[in-house]
Amino acid sequence: MANQLMQLDHVFGALSDATRRAIVMRLCDGEASVGELAKPFEMALPSLMKHIRILESSGLVASEERARQDVFIADGSSRNHRSLVGGSKGNLGATTGSTGNVR
Numbered sequence: 143m144a145n146q147l148m149q150l151d152h153v154f155g156a157l158s159d160a161t162r163r164a165i166v167m168r169l170c171d172g173e174a175s176v177g178e179l180a181k182p183f184e185m186a187l188p189s190l191m192k193h194i195r196i197l198e199s200s201g202l203v204a205s206e207e208r209a210r211q212d213v214f215i216a217d218g219s220s221r222n223h224r225s226l227v228g229g230s231k232g233n234l235g236a237t238t239g240s241t242g243n244v245r
Contacts (some may be wrong), residue, residue, distance in 0.1 A: 149201070161185075162193050166202055169216035179214065233239035 156162055165179055179192050194214060197203035205214050
């Protein structure tokens with residue numbers, strides 16, 4: 143039980159950031175490379191990678207290396223939980239600020 147609560151804390155902690163919610167929503171629509179994930183955000187690539195690593199550690203996102211390029215996918219179970227990150231594609235809960243601007 144305690145382990146499940148800790149995992150839930152990781153998931154909700156990862157989803158507490160608007161940028162990470164937008165990344166998960168994008169990946170619910172299909173896999174994407176880092177470059178594709180970075181397009182809507184005005185932030186440095188290392189900052190975006192930090193967000194992706196947090197999502198990976200929470201189990202929401204997985205990566206696969208293909209032809210010397212990392213491709214990210216929503217973990218199978220997170221595809222079924224679109225409601226956790228805002229429901230529809232048009233409601234990402236994205237904001238502007240220190241986490242980067244969503245275009």
